[in-house]
Amino acid sequence: MAFLQGLDSHIVIVGCGISGIGAAQKLLSHGFHNVRIIEATGRSGGRIRTGRLGDKIVEIGANWIHGPSQENPVFRLACQYNLLDEKSMTEENQSVDVGGHPPFVPDLFSSSGKRLSPELAGPASALFTGLLQECQEFHASGREPVPSVGEYVKREAARRTAEEWRDEPADTRALQLAMMSMLLKLECCISGTHTMDDVGLGAFGMYKTLPGLDCTFPGGYEGLIHCMMKELPKDIVSYNTPVKCIHWNDSVQRTSPSGRTFPVLVECESGETFPADHVIVTVPLGYLKKHQETLLSPPLPLSKVHSIQRMGFGTNNKIFMEFNEPFWDPDCETIFFVWEDETDLVDVVPNVEMSWIKKLFGFTVLKPTERYGHMLCGWIAGHESEYMESLPEAEVQQSITELIRRFTGNPTITPKRILRSQWYHDPYTYGSYTYVAKGCSEYDIDILAEPLPLKGSNTKPLQVLFAGEATNQSFFSTVHGALLSGWREAERLISHYSPSSYSVSLGSKL
Template identity: 70%
Template structure:
């Protein structure tokens, strides 16, 4: 009987990204019929965003399914909807374990305009990858005295030590230091941080990778969002509906509907107020950081606010370049840029206005060529990435053209077209995804995920629940983490009314 009453509960989901959609679908599938999703923007998907550019589907946001295997719920959904190519769904592809770093075939170019042999870069790259793997191991160990506070500090000190022992000439040694610098910049993009000096060494290994060689959606990631939307009742999602404040522990008479009093009232920017029994909040950690004092009333408890502050949320942007002809080798999958004047290890630039482009570590080659033509995707993270967003299109095109010409040594090469993402200036994200900042731990993710009111309160439980990738341990920063978090919060509500009925739990970076 309690569960039947639960089906009449009013649930409002804030945000129509993967986490919000996952929660809505789970609730609807279990018979809840008073579910409403409010989305601030004019589209569904959140940080999943596909653009049709010159007849080609480009991922402005989430790019891959990270770890496409049966343990990954996004992969399972994509397979069920028939959205992946045959190669991506093979057992062989699912079984490959690359530990989160696909073995791309590289081309290396230096700032003096010459191509650098892999034989010269490989020793430094191997040292770097070994240290990166070692830095992930501290999470599983009981270390009272860590060798450093951050991943960046650890890798830089150990790399200097290892490379300093090599019996090579000065030019080769400086080149190999530049290799480590470039790979640190690349890891800033993977982690979504300004610098690896900001990433906690102790917590770095908390992130769990899944087996499977990362794959993409031939028809765009948003195809998955469209399929999920089609499985929801019509008109369940309200677009262009930013939320101003969520009033919980509500005793205001306005929180009434059909004679019933509700514990939560969702106040929207347009003046509409929506009463609810439960609200699932799936906004980004960037939004929570910006609006932690105003988004909820009463304000969030101190431990939740502290955890929001402790966790890191950074910016990782893409710059797409299309060319008439490739300047890279046919088997090349990733292009790295080596700045020969970077003889000291640093993954940040000293002067944003003059040198922001130095943070652009290189490009991945868009493949297959039959689908994309001759196209590259550049990656840039941190404050340099945020600065790049504010440039005019002309300034951006000029900067990346000069960069390509300098490193290739070809003074005439010119991209046909340039397109970028701008996640930091998006008012509904304020960045890309979560990372474990210095001083944070798994408890911060648990604190963020804990519903309000907190345990021990005498108030009605599960008034405000928290989803989104930032609440997903150990899959923060991923699409599958966001989906799992949405399912988790829906199941809290389901099991609240029928605690013995639904034991199921489920288990890419963007």
């Protein structure tokens, strides 16, 4: 009987990204029928956003399926909807385990316009990769010799290179140190942080990688969103409806025509209101950081506020560039730019306005050529990336053109057109994705994911639930982490109303 009553519950989901869509799918499939998604923008998908440069499909947001194997629910859905190429779905591709860092065939250029041999970069790459693996192991050991990943890498690199490379010629050693600075910038993009000095050493190993060689969607990542949305009722989403405040704990009484009262009322900026028994909040951590004081009434408990403040949410942007002819080798997959003056292991620039371009570590080559033509994707993270967003597109294009000409020594290289992402200035994200900052631990992610009211309260439970990639302890920053978190909160509600017939271990999902 309780379960049947539960199916009548009014559930509002804030945010129509993959987390919110996944939660809605699961609730509807288990008989809940009063489910509504409220979306601030005019589209579904959130940080999954596919665009076009000319007639070519490019990913403005999420780029890869990280770890495309059977353990990854995004991969399983992509296969179910037949959205991937045959190679990505092979057993061989699923079994490759690269520890989150796929091997790339690189072209290397230095700031003096010289082509560098891959052999020269080998020692630097091997040392850097080894240091990152050491950083990941501190979480399991419970040790934290220094507060951040950046401090550990810089300290150990300086010590070990002095010992291991002492017989190298001075210019070779300097280039290898500059190469490590470039790799630090690359890691800033992977982690989504301004500097690796901001990433907590003890928490770095919380992130778990899945087997499988990262793959992309030939028709665009948004194809997955379109397929998922087709399985939902057509009128389930209220688009262009930003939420102003979520009033919970009966702070605003609203009675339905039937005389039923609801503990939660979602108030939108338009004045429209949605009464609910349960609200699942799936907004990005960047939005929570910006609006934590006003998004809920009563306000968030201090424990949640402090966790939101401690956790990291950074910016990682892309700059797509299309060329008439390639200046890179046919088998090249990444282009690295090594600044010869950066021998002190630096991942920030001294003057953002004057030198922001130095934070761009290089490009990935979009393949296959038959699909993309001659196109590169540049990557830039941190405050330099946020400043880049504020510049006119023509100025960005000019800066990168000059950069490429300097490093290649070819003064005629000119891109046809560019397209950049601007996630920091997006009013509903304020950045790209979550990282574990200094002073942050798994408990902060647990606290962020904990529903309101908190345990021990005598009021109606599970009024406000929290999902999104920032609430997933093992897969924060990923699409599959976001999807799993949406499923987790849907399962929390399902098991609340039917604990005996639908049992799920929520703890293993966090």
